[in-house]
Amino acid sequence: MDKTALTVRLAAPRGSCAGVERAITIVEQALERYGAPVYVRHEIVHNAFVVDRLRSLGAVFVDELDQVPDGVPVIFSAHGVSKSVAAEAERRGLLAVDATCPLVAKVHREVERHHRAGLPVVLIGHAGHPEVEGTLGQVPEGAVRLLERPEDVDALNLPTDSAVAYATQTTLSVDEARGLVDRLSARFPRLVGPAKEDICYATSNRQQAVKAIAPTVEALRVIGAANSSNSNRLVEVAAAHGCPDARLITGADDLDFDRLDGIRTLGLTAGASAPELLVQGVLDALRSRYTVTVEEVRVAEETTIFRLPPLPEREFPAAAD
Structure with a gap:
């Protein structure tokens, strides 16, 4: 028939995308250099096929650093981590390799810069998403207000003549984010945004x-x-x-x-x-x-390639059986 x-x-x-390819390659190269197991905090990217393939090569995915034993490398996912996570890895002497997407890292730097300048900072994003948690964790707790819906803009307890800075999660709907930014701008005429939009x-x-x-x-x-x-x-x-x-x-x-x-x-x-x-x-x-x-x-050609971070030369002892 x-x-x-x-x-x-x-x-x-x-x-x-380039950030995802970079993060996956970092895990692959770490496995080649150090051998299995290599630990990864959270899914390196949000795709079960990718995660399962890397797991079959020897990557071990964990939720938190307390699940990472001493003496093995740990990779931070493409979504980024808070400063407290990075500090805990350093305190424990873990060899941490940062696979944060460079465009997420750009948002981290923006939020830090605005906070240092003394501006109130708002972040447009989805509560609980690893990228949002990592971005909020670049500054002291409570220093950044998270906005998810238009009514969150209306509820901001800030003087309307304040200079307010905003950043956004990199993976939002362009149209919805623009609507929230327009609402912020209407309420806070001195709104300060990124030089280039955060949505990647x-x-x-x-x-x-x-x-x-x-x-x-x-x-x-x-x-x-x-x-x-x-x-x-x-x-x-x-x-x-x-x-x-x-x-x-x-x-x-x-x-x-x-x-x-x-x-x-x-x-x-x-x-x-x-x-x-x-x-x-x-x-x-x-x-x-x-x-x-x-x-x-x-609709577009993509030629972006992100450089890989250098992996430390240090060798690791084989994990105990």
């Missing part, structure tokens, strides 16, 4: 590609993890820009073919921590059921 024709509009850019180029580009595709497809699938901020924002952006059925999937095994029955146009993208291998896996699964025509919709 002939297969049904399906046009897949494939977003570009999509998938792993990869997040912005992937959202722009989804905006271009969403009105032209009957359904759209975002490959990513449930705890990935940028992946969830892509689903929201697709729904907000005309796609009637936008959903998050982890990969080919998560494809909901019953929901896709009868459609002729499907949008496909991947969050910034999802490798291209997962995209190709989804396309292969679709080809097993449909006659697939792929139309790539490209």
